[in-house]
Amino acid sequence: MPRGVTGTTLAGMTNIPPPAEELRLLDHELRQLDARRSQLLVRRAWLLGVLQAAAVPAAPAPRGRRPEAGAPGVQNVLLVLGGVLLTVAAVAFTLVSWGHLGITGRALVLGAVTAAALAVPVPLLARGLRSTAESVAGLGLALTALDAYVLHEVAFPEVDGTAYAAAATALLAVLWGAYGISSGALRLPLPAATAAAQLPLLLWVAAADAGEHTITAALLVTAAFDTVVALRVSARSVRVVASVGAYGAGALGALAAGLLSWDAAGPSAAARAAALLLLAAAVATAASWAGSERGAAPWLALTGGLLTVAAAGGVLRAALPGAWTVPACLAVGVALLAARSERLPTAVRRGLRWASGAVQALAVVWALPLVTVVVLGPAAWAARVWSGAPADAREAAVAAGSWPTGTETGPLVLAAVAAVLVLSSRGAPYRAWALGGAAAAAWTAVLAVPATLELPYAAALSAEGVLVAAALASAVYASVSRAGRAPEAERAGGEGGASSPGGGRVPFLLALPRGAAVLAATATAVATSVHLAVLALAAETPTLVVLAVLTVLFATAGVLLGDEPRAITAAASLAYAAALACAAGGSLGLAPHHTALLVLAVPVAAALLAARLGDGTPGRAVEVTGAAAALPAVGLAVQDPPVLALVLALCGVIAAGTAVRPDRRWAGHAAAALFVLAAWVRLASWEVGAPEAYTLPVTVPALVVGFVRRRRDGRASSWTAYGPGLSVTLVPSLLAAWGDPHWLRPLLLGAGALAVTLVGVRHRLRAPIVIGGGVLVLVALHELAPYIAQVAGALPRWVPPALAGLLLLALGATYEQRLRDARRVRDVLGRMN
Structure with a gap:
């Protein structure tokens, strides 16, 4: 039992010790507890201080600035600059200070320096100084080129410079290649030898004053050499240089061969140019085949296919009439699709398919002028209706233009493209697009045949x-x-063709x-x-x-x-x-407004047919077409207002008949609008100028519709129900009354506005009260305007500004009073809190 429990806590127990003594004991123990608690709190504060001091890290030592350039970068810059400076010095020595030495001294100096520059990289490599070795080796290669130049100037000055350069670059390419292979670890000599190998053949043909065909052949042979190097050599630097040379020389050679084929004057020149194009195509195709696993392989095959077609096209253009060149090239392009052998890599087959598609696209582009004339040319007859039948189909097609020359085989080209698209897209994912293109090409071909044959x-x-x-x-x-x-x-035949139940093709x-x-x-x-x-x-x-x-x-x-x-x-x-109705009216000699009545038979038929078809897609299409057919009828009747009113009324009847259908109630609005327009046109034809004659036929139905709506929907606003109808008549009449010098219109308008206001007050409708009351006030102001103007003229000129100032003062005082009241309320609320 806890200490301090008294007899009053547990009944029947004896108080041992007495209560006074027990109270004294409790006070003593509490004092001891307070003292112990104070000691523990002091100890706790000391421990926290120790821990915090141990957790604070020492102040960081000052660090030096981070270098902006790394050591390898600084090293490379120094080596490159050193090599460049040494090369410049060698060039300066060769060109400027050469004359101060005798022939023996010259030979010794150049030989010693070149041999040293080529020999030093070997021990440098042995010591692991690769970058320094590469720099010195570059200097040595530059010195060998200077040696070749000096040798020509001293020993062979009579030799043609271009021929000597061809021999020198060939020898340097061989020597640099041998030096790179023998050194083993040097990376600069082999790319330099590859770059030097680009020049010998071109310089040789230039020195021999060869013709354009020979120079083009030299470019293509160089491209072939580069292609072999790029595909066979494993060193990346060599492959990069060889690839750049192959693409550059091959592109220049192919372009030059194409220009030669285009400018060929006869079959012989065309055949020589075609041979060059075939060489370029062979290089591109071989590169695609050998490097089929690389990303550029399909594009190289595409280039090879296009060059093959260009080669064949150049020969065919020289041998065939001009109109048959494109069909012949198209035949060669289609023949590329036959390259489907499994022996060919996938990339090559894909590239050849691309080339065939490009040739077909170009053939279609060639036929576009013919297609444009055939398809769009007859539109010119719309401005020359019934001017006389043309002599033949070609004259009908070129009603406002000229026939494109050399396109007589255009229909054949389009038909061939359509056939190829149908046959080559079987099982392909783009089958639907191909069939759409084939249909378009075949359609234009059929349209172009009569005009092409002058039927x-x-x-x-x-x-x-x-x-x-x-x-x-x-x-x-x-x-x-x-x-x-x-x-x-259906599912079986939806892709790539279908089979009939009998086993044949559908x-x-x-x-x-x-x-x-x-x-x-x-x-x-x-x-x-x-x-x-x-x-x-x-x-x-x-x-x-x-x-x-x-x-x-x-x-x-x-x-x-x-x-x-x-x-x-x-x-x-x-x-x-x-x-047909418009044409029949013209053929019968009817006036345009009488023809309009004949055209209205089409909207009538459309409304009847739409009611039979229902609310589906055909029914809606028929309704839209019938409504569109009514527009020409309105346009034909514009010149005769009475007939125009009749046409509009008949259109309103058609719309009202359509509105009888439960799903076409909205057509009743169109019918009402048409009837109103018909009434307006009729009034205008009678030269009625009173605006009420035009607005009252709209106001009465609008108010009736608003009344019905309020009866059905008690929550409808009076502005929605009666606002439009009242505004249609009262506002135009008010505008007319302000310019009317007579008394009858303002009197009638004021009476009508007063009646509208009283009706609004009687039924507590906001729209009639506001609109009627506003019109009534404006009419009264119009009537009192002369007297107001007379009174204003009699007043001194200072009175209007004074009145305006008083008004502003009154407004300011009112505003201040409201602010003071607001402050009082705020103060009272503050005191209550």
Whole structure:
């Protein structure tokens, strides 16, 4: 039991010792505890001081500045500078101080210095001083070049300098190479020997006054030598120098050979240039083959393939007519695709495929002028409608330009490219893109054939009409065939072609992904039909026949196709029907505003057809096309306001009929707008100038709609329900009243504004109160304006400024009073806290 427990704590226990004695004992023990606690706190403070003193580190010793340049860098700079200075000194000695010595002294000095410079690196290498050895070796190499120069000046002054330089560079390349191999560890001599080996052959042909072909051949042979060195030598420095030489000499040689082929005047010169191009191609291809594991291998193979095509093209250009050069080059480029042997490295095959694709792309670019004329040229007939049928298809294509010369084989080139794209992309991941490009190339080729062959104008129209029909038939066939195929066959045939149930190949279109074949054929039909319709604008009868046939063809296809293609064909059929209505009006001699009434038959048909098709994609496309077809009708009727009002009213009727459908209630707004526009046009044709005649037909329906909305939605604001309707009439009438000198308009407007204000007060509507009251005040001010002006003229000129000053003082006093009240409230709250 703890000390100090009394009898009052535990009942029935005897107090031993007495309470007074026990209290004395407790006080004594507490005093002892306080003393012990003080001792412990002092000890604790001392220990903390000791620990803190031990944890503080000693002050760091001052450190020296870090050197800005490392020792190896300083060493290399010193060695390079030393070698350069020694080389400069040797050159100065050779060129300036040479004459002060006799022939024996000259030979001894140069020989001794050169031999010493070439011999010193060996012991330096033995001592591990590689950088110093490299510097001295560089000096020795420079001295050997000076020795060669001095030898020519002293011993062989009569020898041609270029020829001597060729021999000297060849000898130096051999000597430097031997010196580098014998020294073993020196890295400078072998790259220097490789660099010197670039010059002998070029200097030799230059000394021999060789022709351009020989110089080009020397460049290519040098590039071949560099290629062998770059591929066979293991030293990195040598490979770098040889690679730079190979790319430089090879590029210059290939460019020179290409220029020679371009400037070749006959088959003989073209053949010699082609031989040079083939040599360059062989070098590039061999480098690609030997270095197939390197990143540049495909590009080297690409270069080789292009040079091969250029070589063949130069010979063919000299032997064939100008129009057949590109097809012949294209044939050579396509032949590169045959390089699919497994013996060829993958990089080489890839590069040759790239080269073939580049040749095909260039062939298409060559045919672009022809494509531009054929595709876009007939658009000029839109400005010369029914000016007379052209003599042939070429004259129809160049209605506002000239035929590009030398492009007679353009359709053949485009067709060949299309065939290659189809055949070479089987199983490729880019199959869809290739088929799209093939379709575009084949389409332009077919369009260009009539103009290229100068077929009769009627034959060109017939050919394009057959193409439209064939494209639509293909779309229908693909749609029907697609619908009958099993999902497994669909998945099997979606990539790289498909097989029919009988084991044969299905048509080309079915090799496309699902739905793409139908859309592609439909798009082809639409594009061709646009070109055909523009081409037919040259004469009246072809225009009517073509537009009628196109309307029927697309309408028929729309019945047989699915939703998405049906939307396209239905829209196209309606568009051509509208164009046919315009052409029929012109052919019948109708005035433009009467033709507008004929064109409105198309929006009517579109509204009926859209109601039948429903709210799907075809229905929406038909509605949009019908609305677009109404625009030409409005444009044709602009010159006759009464007929324009009738056209707008009929368009409003069509929109109102569309609004009957539950899913097209929004068309009622368009119908109301059209009816209002029709009323305005009719009023303008009657020369009605009162703005109320134009605004009241809008205000009344707007207020009715607002009232209905407020009845259905009690939370709707009066500004939303009644603001637009009231503003449409009151604001224009107010503007007219301020310029009206008579009393009737202000009186009627004021009465109307007063009535609107009272109605707003009666029903507690903010918009009628504000709008009506504002208009009423402005009308009153307008009526009192002359008297106000008279009173203002009678007042002294100091009165307006004085009134303005009083107003400002009153506002300032009010503002100060509010600030004082705010301070009082703040003080009261502060005292309460």
